[in-house]
Amino acid sequence: MAILSTMMKRSSILLLLPAVLVSAQTFQRLGTCPTLGCVIPPDQTDFLAGQHFDIRLEVHAPVNGSEAFNEGVPDDAFTFCIEKVGSKKGCVDAAKFFGVKEPALEKWTFDYFEDLFAQDAGSASVVNVASKAFRGLSLREPGEYLAKLSYYGGMQTVAHWAVPKPVTKRTAKNVIFFIGDGMTQNMITAARLIGHKSINGRYQTLMQMDQMEVLGHQMTHSIDSFITDSANSASALMSGKKCSSGSLNVWGDSTPTPFDDPKMETIAELFKRKRGGPIGMVSTAQIADATPASLCAHTRDRGTYAANVFEYLHSPQDLNSTLAWPTGCGGVDVIFGGGAEQFVAGKGSWEGKDFYQEFAKAGYNVVQNKTQLEGLSGSKKALGIFTVSHLSKWLDRHVYTNNLSGQKNSPTGDGSDATDQPGLKDMTLKAIEILHAQAKKNNTGFFLMSEAASIDKMMHVLDYDRALGELLELDDTIRATIQYLKEIGEEDDTLIVVTADHGHGFDVFGGADTKYLAEQDTDRAKRRAVGIYEQSGLSGYQVVSGSLPNNNTVVFGDQGPNFPVTWNPRYAFAAGFGGTPDHREGYVVNSGGIRQPTAEEEDGFVANPNDQPNGFHASGTLPPSSGQGVHSLTDVSVFANGPGSDAFRGVYNNVDIFFKIANALGLAGGD
Amino acid sequence: MAILSTMMKRSSILLLLPAVLVSAQTFQRLGTCPTLGCVIPPDQTDFLAGQHFDIRLEVHAPVNGSEAFNEGVPDDAFTFCIEKVGSKKGCVDAAKFFGVKEPALEKWTFDYFEDLFAQDAGSASVVNVASKAFRGLSLREPGEYLAKLSYYGGMQTVAHWAVPKPVTKRTAKNVIFFIGDGMTQNMITAARLIGHKSINGRYQTLMQMDQMEVLGHQMTHSIDSFITDSANSASALMSGKKCSSGSLNVWGDSTPTPFDDPKMETIAELFKRKRGGPIGMVSTAQIADATPASLCAHTRDRGTYAANVFEYLHSPQDLNSTLAWPTGCGGVDVIFGGGAEQFVAGKGSWEGKDFYQEFAKAGYNVVQNKTQLEGLSGSKKALGIFTVSHLSKWLDRHVYTNNLSGQKNSPTGDGSDATDQPGLKDMTLKAIEILHAQAKKNNTGFFLMSEAASIDKMMHVLDYDRALGELLELDDTIRATIQYLKEIGEEDDTLIVVTADHGHGFDVFGGADTKYLAEQDTDRAKRRAVGIYEQSGLSGYQVVSGSLPNNNTVVFGDQGPNFPVTWNPRYAFAAGFGGTPDHREGYVVNSGGIRQPTAEEEDGFVANPNDQPNGFHASGTLPPSSGQGVHSLTDVSVFANGPGSDAFRGVYNNVDIFFKIANALGLAGGD
Known part of the structure; x- marks a missing residue:
């Protein structure tokens, strides 16, 4: 069993390997832990010098199933030591290495399914666990580290950690980090097609993203699955650590509670702690949603919305005083978005409190509509919550404005409609104004994250017109910024x-x-309407109704340049997705509101007969339990401007983006 | 009608536009010609200083349909002049401007359908044409030009042409241009997933493309439709001009013959003419196919295979002595690929001749298998044709080798099997060896195009495993190069x-x-096997059969590093396409040969019941006339290394790539 339980060095290559056990891949006992001894942070983790993190050790004893071991009794006499590569001290007991007390032993039991057959049969595999956790540590010296867990007599799990040489010279005073949630290059290309006029193959205007100084690609996969969720991919960007699907700035352990998983310090926490500078979060989503929450929240379950917002105002340690954590956002300086559910006193808010009041008490200006937003000065911190749930979409705010009625989404929670909503550009420009004013006090610079959240949300419901509207709004926001x-x-x-x-x-x-x-009349006849290659024609979205469709004239629609002239041309683009639920498709804009492609029946989701009623039926490829489209594997583009932007050239891992931003801000090392 | 017939200046912006006519977009009277007077090269064309091109002028008189005009009588007294912007001479009659004779007037008639309704009804719109053509011209002085066609009394069409300031300082001695046909970033990401091992979210090895010095994106749309074909997109790369779907280095005019359309000079012709250096073409396709043909061929119809090969050995002028053309490839120095149909004497070859003999007579070494290829020296030009049609795929040549039998694809045309085929790496390295030796004679440097053609061909038949095999072979070829x-x-x-x-x-x-x-048992139950997000798991393609699937060990398969350890894991990736025909899907590798997703029935293509027989049925979104997948809109990645590579950063049009390569080779200006 020695080989099974020894993790490989980064550089090690084996030409063959003994066959050991066969177990399922889509259902894992615990991600990042292929052996029976788990070291978290796992093998292959990099830390910024001085960045805080927790450690969790687990020794597993599966009671049954293909991995059953030691009659289900976990080794509670495991030992854990840290070796700095090149140090003469060798492997030093972890408590001594970090100068902390030895943590208490913990024990629990969990179960999991080994595969779909086991799930269908209800045959869970049960695992008993012995564990310890260290809290709020950091590694300050650059170099490589071996974290060694020894258990069951001769077994050992070795995690290779590294601390890159710190870049302490700060090159950027401010950082503005735009996230187009779910935005692939394919969508940027499609947005260019509908928002910009091309004459004889030459675009007369371009996306702002097309014109940025630097282009890169980043890989988005999770730590333990190749398709990521928005929570852990956002955490990778903000903390420089891969984690498991659904996690915000924690590595997943096997405990039942989402709040005690080992944490990692985010770029926002680091900027607050090391520079004392103001931080801002802007999103068109519910503000407790995964991407904005990735600045501050630490939870195994992205759905702990009330606690996420609690962490915007306080620290993780205030949430659970038993878990030492020396940092936290401790009062995000600007918060603009949706999600009144976590602010109106009630079941959605932390301890049922009125969080508008909590923020006001903490010295914030609190606003609830666009008019109030515009009136904000930079003298104080600001909270702006403009809707229940996510903000309305660009297409509904600008073109199909009737759809704003009857939403009962006022941020006051009084059941009226939020008709005076700002857009991403309004929120972002105001956030910069306030952060800039706040940063002047101590010449700290500022950090702002601005998210176009509903690119993703609209792609999930196959409403690509609305998604591209959100994407064009993001591009317009970058241009205005x-x-x-x-x-x-x-x-x-x-x-x-x-x-x-x-x-x-x-x-x-x-x-x-x-x-x-x-x-x-028939599905197959309807599909004849799709033109491919030369019959795809030119973009109908830049054609004024009634004019020659291939007229070589540049015109602006009501929304000005960089947006379509019309959203419902006779000759629309035809697009699709690699993975979909059953649905109907007619390629017409959903002018009556957000698309609802599926309806739920007893055996799962089916095509919604009321969606695209003149379209044809398209059978899906996703499990019937999925009523929406899903995320995909592809690398996504990175565009950058300004000091430090050169580091964003080329192809890299999403976690590297944290280090590039931290380096631009000179956040490594020091205290 | 004045506004209708005046093309806009590049920088002109109109806020509104009079409504004129409504006509179809997916069926065009003539691409690049929205008015009744057509100037080809069309508006927005850039030329390398000194690059050769033809001019075609057409005046249209639609007899019927929504554009009917002048009772179907075209104006044959049209005039055409060229104005160099900033010149005091004003607009100079074109014959005088270029110092050539006024061309003869030509007349013909063509018809087209205005839309699908017209097509269904068989109601064609007939157009009478008056026309002239100038042949083999060039613009040497940098600057902007207005090409003005005047017709029907007061109508005018103005095309804006530009000649960028020539970069005459040569920075690169040699250029190697790799084309992964149809290769999107999504595929590169997928190839990385199956060909490279990731441990806890960190890849232990990377694609060679990931490690190139420079990353860029290019837009691929056609001149007159937003989805491109391989012929015109390859022409854009090779000649710096957008053209119409199916065209090779010509702008489409409305004449019936594919050989008289106005031509543009390619990078290969320029390199031959200006540097006298050797050029090479390598492809895993039939060598007369669109991408290799884009180096030398000039035709409105990419399917003129015999003529394409004729142009590899001779010049366009030899093909049609009435059309003056002062350049041509005139003997491509290295040609390696498939497509014996154009070489074995018979109906597929030019004038039925034995083109193996034609090349041998012209001084070429001629080879027909890998062993002979390896034996080639650099002393002479070389032709290597290794199969009838396209080369066998990497997956069949390396893993499922039984599939090489029974193909009757010997390049001799004798009906035996081509079992000793080289791969892209073999052909490319040998091509470099020969070109390098040839280039030494006059220290000219060399130009090589190497195409991984079957990435595209296998994606068309939804055989993504084979496509990714081809992509990994390309990456391996770049690494070896x-x-x-x-x-x-x-x-x-x-x-x-x-x-x-x-x-x-x-x-x-x-x-x-x-x-x-x-x-x-059922389609819906089968779809439950698809795991999304955390249930996508880790890559099964890097797992040794019988070992723990998430074992943190790096192993090599039979094909060495950078390829999958297994191609048929139990836990496969699930992938899909935006547009497909009806088909079946089971996510298993097609070990018995190339996938055949559809079968033809009376009303078009349906799912082939013998393809993925244990899979589920997935209905398509493409017209029933399409038995394959199709090209898409997305920008594609550009990777570059070496002198001149910095110019490939950022986002640009595919035509710009020609100029960047020409600049690196200092091909502008001069004679």
């Missing part, structure tokens, strides 16, 4: 990074004559 | 560019338990 930074004299001091957290397998593959499609 | 250039001392003098010509809307969205899938 660069202009505003110029105006306030901060452009040369500000690193702007634009990227996504993951993809959706979306692409445009042709055009569709929507008139012809709607008038055909 | 860099190593070989180091060995021969040419690395620092060689610009390497890697890109694709277009995309396919492919992405991985999860994992699939293929065992569970095969054992379920």
